[in-house]
Amino acid sequence: LxxxxxxxxxxxxxxxxxxxxxxxxxxxxxxxxxxxxxxxxxxxxxxxxxxxxxxxxxxxxxxxxxxxxxxxxxxxxxxxxxxxxxxxxxxxxxxxxxxxxxxxxxxxxxxxxxxxxxxxxxxxxxxxxxxxxxxxxxxxFYDEEHLSDDYLSNLRESFEKDYPQLKGKKLVLYAPTFREDPKNNAVFAYFDVEKFLNELGDEYALAIRLHPNYKRFCDEEHNIDLEDLTNRYDIINFTGFKDEQKLLILADILVADYSSIMVDYTILKKPAILFDYDLEDYLYKERGFYFDYEEMVPGRIVYNIDELIEAIKEEDFRLEKMDEFLKFQFGEFxxxxxxxxxxxxxxx
Missing domain, CATH: 3.40.50.11820 (CDP-glycerol glycerophosphotransferase, N-terminal domain)
Structure with a gap:
């Protein structure tokens, strides 16, 4: 192996x-x-x-x-x-x-x-x-046992012992991919943690999971240190947490962008929001996609923190494309x- x-x-x-x-x-x-x-x-x-x-x-x-x-x-x-x-x-x-x-x-x-x-x-x-x-x-991992209510209840109880900020709140998991452009890779210049918590912190806990290649494309000018961010605000850093599948089961809402973590998440048929503040750059200057991204993704696309907060408040997740997307990516899972x-x- x-x-x-x-x-x-x-x-x-x-x-x-x-x-x-x-x-x-x-x-x-x-x-x-x-x-x-x-x-x-x-x-x-x-x-x-x-x-x-x-x-x-x-x-x-x-x-x-x-x-x-x-x-x-x-x-x-x-x-x-x-x-x-x-x-x-x-x-x-x-x-x-x-x-x-x-x-x-x-x-x-x-x-x-x-x-x-x-x-x-x-x-x-x-x-x-x-x-x-x-x-x-x-x-x-996504078998009958791990999708059961009992498993989720026990998992939630276990996580709340380690992360007490989860108690009594829904969980938003922000899992952005990396960008090769250091300016766009500085995701927290666009995801305003303070504003998010001020608007939604009473109902939602916020957890962050960065892509393993994130640091590779950071520079001093644009980078915002995640450790410093977690020290200043009551958010959870799951970047080093090994079992991604447990995090996806635990999350009530996934905020992603161009990472295939969102593809895995569709197995659970739960709300996902695509936070695409740099969509034009990603389409034409970085990787691009194998399909019409805006047409096919099974979730609401937002371009700034205000739209993200509004989508969560209004529960505007646009899940009508979920079944078609899931069928295309997995067939009969x-x-x-x-x-x-x-x-x-x-x-x-």
């Missing part, structure tokens, strides 16, 4: 490991190790070289120059479905050539539905026959991706 320094990317690998543990408990004998791809030690290199199956959550360019005969490589990726552009579509010519060298060595790319398979095949530069709609392992992937790759 080849991991990434961004720990929030590891959830897919952890659900594969859980499924392997289930099989070992049933009498199988699978050994596995988490190997960080960015800092390989001698022992990690030995473990890696002796592996029969390798699971990725990101691209691994050294694969282009490796002899991997006898190994099977599985790309789980860290995003869900189709949203912002990724992979081959974003590479420069030199990196495209390297990707074209390692891509044929990938044996399986697991995607959320058949509807997204063509674009994943192109962006991983693999034959479409290798792209299977087995789903996203981390979404195995079932929380059994890890089993399907391992059935296929181990028994093929």
């Amino acid at each position: 080849l991991t990434n320094k961004n720990h929030s990317f590891e959830a897919n690998l952890e659900y594969i490991a859980k499924e392997l543990d289930n099989r070992n408990n049933a009498g199988k004998n699978y050994e596995y190790k988490f190997i960080p791809k960015d800092s390989l030690s001698f022992s990690n290199i030995r473990d890696f070289a002796s592996s029969k199956y390798v699971f990725l959550v990101d691209n691994f360019f050294p694969l282009a120059f490796m002899n991997v005969e006898g190994m099977k490589w599985v790309q789980l990726w860290h995003g869900t479905g189709l949203f912002k552009k990724f992979g081959y579509d974003l590479l420069n010519d030199e990196d495209k050539k390297i990707m074209e060298m390692f891509a044929p060595k990938i044996d399986l790319v697991s995607v959320s539905s058949e509807n997204v398979a063509d674009i994943y095949a192109r962006n991983f530069y693999v034959d479409k026959s290798k792209v299977k709609p087995f789903g996203v392992p981390r979404n195995d 079932k929380p059994n991706s890890s089993k399907l992937i391992l059935d296929y790759i181990l028994e093929d």
